Amino acid sequence: MSDQQEKQEQQVPQQSTAAAERILEHVDAAHTRHKSKKAARELQEETTLHMKSSRLQFTDEERAAPELAKYIRKSDKAADRLDAAREKIPKQRKLIKERTYDEAAGKGKTRLRFEKQEKPAPNDKQHKNPLSRPVQEAGVFVHNKIHSVEKDNAGVEGAHKAEELGERGARYGARKIRQGYHSRKLKPYRKAAKAEKAAAKANVKVEYRKILRDNPQLTSNPVSHLWQKRQIKKQYAQALRKGGTTGIRATAAKMRKLARKAAEETRKKVMFVARHPVGVVIAIGVLLLFIMIFAGLSSCASIFSGGASTVVGTSYVAExxxxxxxxxxxxxxxxxxxxxxxxxxxxxxxxxxxxxxxxxxxxxxxxxxxxxxxxxxxxxxxxxxxxxxxxxxxxxxxxxxxxxxxxxxxxxxxxxxxxxxxxxxxxxxxxxxxxxxxxxxxxxxxxxxxxxxxxxxxxxxxxxxxxxxxxxTYMQTLGNRPDLFPTSSYPNASTIKEPTYYEVPPEALKDATFAAMLTEAKKYIGYPYVWGGSSPATSFDCSGFVSWVINHSGWDVGRLGAQSLYNICTPVTAAQAKPGDLIFFQGTYDVSGVSHVGIYVGDGMMIHCGDPISYANINTNYWQEHFYAYGRLP
Known part of the structure; x- marks a missing residue:
């Protein structure tokens, strides 16, 4: 490489850095005004590329090499397009003095900086005209006045609607004009960012091809070729982002060593396979078997994860x-x-x-x-x-x-x-x-x-x-901590109670109305008794449970208490009672009148909201002592 070329190569990064600094100031101002995440991400990418990327220099030997000519030509064209795009970015600046106050340090400071050439932000909604807000408010006032009388006059209403339509069209047109203006102002910055990406991509390809030329053994094994190419490109892309062409030149020797080492490792692996074909086949079979087992375990893990999430979601979380x-x-x-x-x-x-x-x-x-x-x-x-x-x-x-x-x-x-x-x-x-x-x-x-x-x-x-x-939910599971308050030390402590189940005779289900009631009621077996509860989300008390079931089985009675449910029913005798009738009790707690209600399912059984919701035998001493009446729904 000649002294002049070396001098040019040293000057290029400096020139590029100076240009990038100018562009960075424009981009930073636009980033401040652009609030959307997408715009911020685009501007950040622009800034990185402006600071790191520049034109590569090639020797006469490299330019004469046929395997490199095409890629060098593309790199030069990309660099030309980048220079042209940079030239179109506005560069007017002036020095301004800025006073800021650091709240954390509790003192002010002064700094000099160049005025930022702000990139126009899309959909900028700041009003330049100080009269625009009063005019808008006056317009709203006038429209409201017209609205108050327009129903009395069809002509006024028609004219007003036409006026509003015209105003909306005018606002739409003005908005499109402003959007077009901002789009035109952003255009040079977008072109520069696009050119930066293209130049970086072309430079990486050139350097990759130079390594392949100097290390032809890299392409000898088609199995590892794609993997090697991907790794080398990844390393060169990282070098480009960290230090531009200077970083690439500094790491070129290191990358060539990496390439030769990769090729040598590949050759050794190929020779090993050639010497131990049976062992390799067995290893591949074991690997496939492991993958199949792991896939099955993944499904089990998903089930376990779901179950674990349920346990966590129903558990006490405090210490x-x-x-x-x-x-x-x-x-x-x-x-x-x-x-x-x-x-x-x-x-x-x-x-x-x-x-x-x-x-x-x-x-x-x-x-x-x-x-x-x-x-x-x-x-x-x-x-x-x-x-x-x-x-x-x-x-x-x-x-x-x-x-x-x-x-x-x-x-x-x-x-x-x-x-x-x-x-x-x-x-x-x-x-x-x-x-x-x-x-x-x-x-x-x-x-x-x-x-x-x-x-x-x-x-x-x-x-x-x-x-x-x-x-x-916590009461249903006791926070998954039934050992936290044992009944031996806390006599009033709840214990997890299993619901009582019962198989309703098939002949009782021939009644479609009762079948619908039972289908709905069985959904909530095991739910805890929650005083005042009236839905599956909150669980139920006795009357809330019965109200929910009948409201979802053909009736619409709202949320009624036990006494109110009795009031809407027609009393029937024990001999007349049939599945689907309600059964009422009194004195189960200190309240006048009916205090508990369930749904009779026949054969001396009911389904009710006890603790938890389950079936119960009404012929026990307790229920017979508190029995009040049967009732048939309207």
Whole structure:
């Protein structure tokens, strides 16, 4: 290579870098105004190519080589197109002073920079005309006024619609003109970016062909040829992005060594196969078998992954210590409440009598943990203190009522009265005794009432449908932690209950209406009892379950309570009851009237929302004790 050529080769990257810096400033401004990800990605690619790519220099020997001539010619043409595209990019700049304030450092700084030649951003919606906004608002006002009266006059309405159509057409045309303007302003930058990519591709091909010329053994093995070509191109592309032609020249020797090493490794592999053909065939067979097994395992892995996702999605996510700690804090609130009640007679002195009407204090720890997890997911003990207090205040209502009772005693008194003799008509006066109740003292009585609203009744009042659905899911699985609150230590703790199944006789299913009811009801066997629940998303309570089933089996009664369901039915006797009738109970909890409802399926069985939804035998002592009536739907 001549001294002049070497000098030119050193100058080219410098010239290219200077040009790239100018282009970079234009591109950076456009990047600031372009907000879309696509535009930002395109501009980033433009910037990288502008800074790294430049024209390659070739020796006379290389240009004379027939195997390289075509690729060198393409590289030169690509470089020419790139130079021409760069020349069309605007280059006017002026030096400006910029003052910025660094909030992190807490001080300002001044820097000099060249004014950026901003690339116009597509669909730029900034209004240049300061009068445009008031004009638009005035136009909206006028149109609204016309709208208010146009219905009274068909001519005004027609003219107004025509006017609006014309305005929309004008706005559409103006928008297209602005888009065309921005497109024309962006055109030189896009051409430059496209030319950069083409030049880089051509340069990589030239260098790759030069390595193949110097190392003909690379193409001797057709099996590895494509792989070698891909690896060498990949390495040269990386060199190009990192250092332009300078990087390529610096790594050329290294790449030639890599190519020779790849060829040698390929030759050794081919010789090994030639010496051990049977072993290679066996190895290939084992590999194919492994692939088949792995494919089967992949399917199993997908199933396992789905199952694992289900387990994760229904599991408590907080640490054991945090969940147990929150449970202990709630139990401490209950203990303090019990202590407060026990000390009533000491803290409220002066009463003659204390009368108590107290519900039991206690809760299901799984209900509490499911509520906290549905509301907070991964929580700590400290995170949920306010929630614990809120739940406690809603669950327990302690009421103290003072009553003043007047005490009476019986006193005998003497009175006089006039008596007329019926025979003679003579009047005489006589005395007699009578008793009266006379107040003599007052008793001050303190009534102490505690209502336990039941913690499991609260979710429906404090959760939306999505959160209630999470709560129901956790209650169905107990967070996949049935060991967290064992019944030995927590007597009120839930246990996972298997539903009771029953095979309904086929003859009962001949009734199409009952068959439809049973088909719908069986979908939810195993769902937990959730007080107030009325859909599969939230699970059900007894009346919510029956309402859902009949609403999806031909009726449309809405969401009714147990008593309301009874009210729409016609009472029937036990002898008249048939599958599809409803069965009602009373006294299953403290409420007046009907308190529980199920669907009778015949032969002394019902399907109902117990805990969980399942079949039950109505002839047990419990259900017979609380039985109220059968009812037939309208």
């Amino acid at each position: 054991d210590a945090e969940m147990i700690g929150a449970e202990q804090d709630y139990a401490a609130l209950e203990a303090n409440l019990q202590n407060e009640i026990d000390a009533i007679e000491e803290t409220h002195l002066g009463y003659d009598e204390y009368r108590y009407d107290l519900d039991t204090i206690g809760h299901d720890p799984y209900v509490l943990t499911s509520i906290l997890t549905a509301l907070h997911l991964d929580y700590t003990r400290a995170d949920v203190q306010d929630t614990l207090q809120m739940l406690f205040e809603k669950q327990y209502i302690l009421t103290l009522t003072e009553e003043v009772e007047t005490l009476y005693r019986t006193e005998t008194r003497t009175g006089t009265r006039t008596v007329i003799d019926p025979e003679t008509g003579k009047e005489t006066t006589e005395t007699y005794e009578y008793e009266v109740q006379v107040p003599y003292d007052e008793r001050h009585i303190l009534h102490v009432s505690l209502e336990n609203f039941d913690l499991s009744h609260l979710p429906v009042y404090i959760m939306d449908e999505e959160t209630l659905s999470l709560y129901a």
